[in-house]
Amino acid sequence: FLNRVEFGIIRVNMVNLTSKSGFLLMGFSDDHKLQVLHALLFLVIYLLALTGNLLIITIITLDHRLHSPMYYFLKHLSLLDLCFISVTVPQSIANSLMDNGYISLGQCILQVFFFIALASSEVAILTEMSYDR
Numbered sequence: 001f002l003n004r005v006e007f008g009i010i011r012v013n014m015v016n017l018t019s020k021s022g023f024l025l026m027g028f029s030d031d032h033k034l035q036v037l038h039a040l041l042f043l044v045i046y047l048l049a050l051t052g053n054l055l056i057i058t059i060i061t062l063d064h065r066l067h068s069p070m071y072y073f074l075k076h077l078s079l080l081d082l083c084f085i086s087v088t089v090p091q092s093i094a095n096s097l098m099d100n101g102y103i104s105l106g107q108c109i110l111q112v113f114f115f116i117a118l119a120s121s122e123v124a125i126l127t128e129m130s131y132d133r
Contacts, residue, residue: 025103
């Protein structure tokens with residue numbers, strides 16, 4: 001804070017030195033019980049998706065009869081899906097459990113980058129699968 005006296009009048013020049021670059025994510029509800037319910041629901045769905053994708057990857061890897069191009073692409077789609085949901089869902093669960101829905105600009109850019117990169121990879125694999133048909 002800078003204080004100056006000019007002609008008997010006090011002028012206060014205030015300088016704000018705080019800077020936050022990020023986003024405040026709005027939740028589904030302001031009620032903490034509903035936020036915990038939301039987090040639990042998303043956690044169960046997330047764990048089911050992780051389990052299903054890991055099961056597909058494990059079965060295709062272990063069974064030698066499934067080492068054909070179609071199953072190769074399905075295994076990689078499962079791996080992409082595993083990474084794809086791991087980009088956004090944990091942040092959503094964390095924001096629901098904590099009353100702070102803040103995400104920094106760097107985290108947001110990184111999350112969007114991985115989201116777009118994984119979506120592009122999925123489109124490329126689906127395109128390759130259509131040509132393999």
